[in-house]
Amino acid sequence: MTENNKNVIKKTILYDNHIRLGAKIVNYSNFYMPLQYTSSLIEHMHVRNYAGIFDVSHMGKFILKGRYSENLIQYLTTNDLSKIKIGQAQYTCLINDKGGIIDDIVVYKISEKSFLLIVNASNIEKNKNWINNHIKKYEYSNIELIDASLTHSVLSIQGPLSLFYIQKLTNISLNKVPFYHFKIGEFSGIKNVLISRTGYTGNKGIEIYVSNENAKKIWNDILKIEKKIIPCGIASRNSLRLEMGYRLYGQDISEKTTPIEANLSWIINFDKKFIAKKILQKQKKEGKYKKFISFLVEKEKKIPRPGHLLIDENKISVGYVTSGVYSPVLKKGIGMGYITNIEKKDSIFLFIRKKKIPIKIVKLPFIKI
Template identity: 75%
Template sequence: MNKDFIKKTILFDNHIDLGAKMICYSGFYMPIQYTSSLTEHMFVRNNAGIFDVSHMGKLILKGKHSGKLIQYLTTNDICKIQIGQAQYTCLINDKGGIIDDLVIYKILENKFLLIVNATNIEKNKKWINDHIKKHEYFDTELIDTSLKYSILAIQGPLSLFYAQKLTNIPLNRISYYHFEIGVFSGIKNVLISCTGYTGSKGIEIYVSNENVEKIWNDVLEIGKSKIIPCGIASRDSLRLEMGYRLYGQDLSEEITPIEANLSWIIKFEKKFIAKKILQKQKKEKKHKKFISFIIENKNTIPRKGHLLIDENETTIGYVSSGGYSPVLKKSIGLGYLINQIKTNKIFVLIRKKRISIKTVKLPFIKIQN
């Protein structure tokens, strides 16, 4: 990517000052790590860490038929949440493939905040706007606020203890996938949600760009040695331990939520795009199969694109995400079986070596929050 077109979050200089190693990620300069990904990973599991995830897309959908449009374009049931709640769902195409996975916040009865993956912002906007015009929802408006607001994720077992010092909102009373809007670090109209991508206890902060630096500095100051800045490398290993899917690796437009083992966010009792296709896929069970696995050999790490093979060395699938679990001290991975196999023996091919894997249920680790 041309460096002239790489965006910077508001906290770019703060990351540099803290010694972060920066890389291009999803079109933004992002900190991959400050110390080491292993140190940052375990700090989040045992103490707390703060992440700048301002690269994520932030779309506002509002208007009389905004809820009806979301209901048609996504798989989950937006009618099941109230104002002050959030919902994980998928935006799908005409064939049932995943355009994006996203979190939707119900701000008002006819106003929603959509948090989408950075690389999918323009694609999502076009898809939604095309349907606004197609279905003549002229009173529905999509507004891109991605470059006006920032997002901070404060994650870890000590996160709420320290964050509470900066707000009068009782953070422990915010239920999972709920949010409140109020004062944080002296800043008004901050959205505080009990969500995150690490599996550990924590909150995410949505704030205007002009105020994000104050909150970032105040959190690090109030937490001192108990909250450290963390990069996207540890964020990736943390989400992998929980088995959370990553768009562009575990999810794509060629993969349906059924194939991705996300049937729990498909509500067939409602009308939505590609419903019949997904119903048929669920009934016939002739689709690729999502798996999660462990490798006992600590010195062997599976990576995206590694092939999965059977005992006859026939290719039967591929690894979509892989890495090392600092908590388990083992290698773990996610992947897909593309053939209807009749064997329990599955191997991953790494540097021409056949390595045995053990399929397990998610999550890989249990968090005591």
């Protein structure tokens, strides 16, 4: 198996562990990933009430280092990297020349000259080429991009009791690490492990970045702590992130979507210079763009799915669903999508099997934790 062969489905270092645990395996972003071990509903509620562990090693991991590495990231992304200090992380997005989202990423400031970029698995090669092309184009001296995507693993432990359960495996006081901050220290007897207070569920939790050779030990040690920490798959991860309104690349956002259209203006800082700044400023000023919405299906037991149409009272299409799922917490269908006619946002219906389904537009997140 070679990294350059896009037709070969990859495996994380924990693949055999997932098989032994009875996981149902699917192809996700060209990786064999666990969809679920028991059921997505059980795993979802376990994370909301106790704690669960996810293998998210398929995510891309870039190390960008060099004297001008921060300058380059500042230019290629919309958020203001100068606002964070060493030991902090920031959610932002790479955008193209037209303002479209190349990827939504998390940037970790390791030092003044070294940054860790976590990118979506499906965008690893695209992002790498984009960044490397700009390193060459603008002749940023002494900047090096190291792709650690296949040499390092990421474990995500999420849930209200997650920090309590795993505290015995590290001498780092996890409760003292603020949200979107990280520490590098010892975990499960392994040194130089990056432990981050980040996640994709909305619950309290951490993400652990470790070399592949140590990933199995940490995974097994965590599962031995308490029976209430259970392995969870990508199905529950999807429903968990949707209850919080977190966007998913390839569905809710893409290169055909700007961060303004995706209602992500809070990660744009117009006080700095970045690619397509003028385009986004013009779009924001004119207000002529598709509108991101989030909604509940309250009166009928219908679940919105990606691709479902959003229509007006006359069954004329006004938009479409990008993400939808049954919310185990709300016990209702929830969804996100876009509408092109903002005037009609108070009289929108979900169109399923030629039937108008009433929906209620709500603010995110869908649930409060």
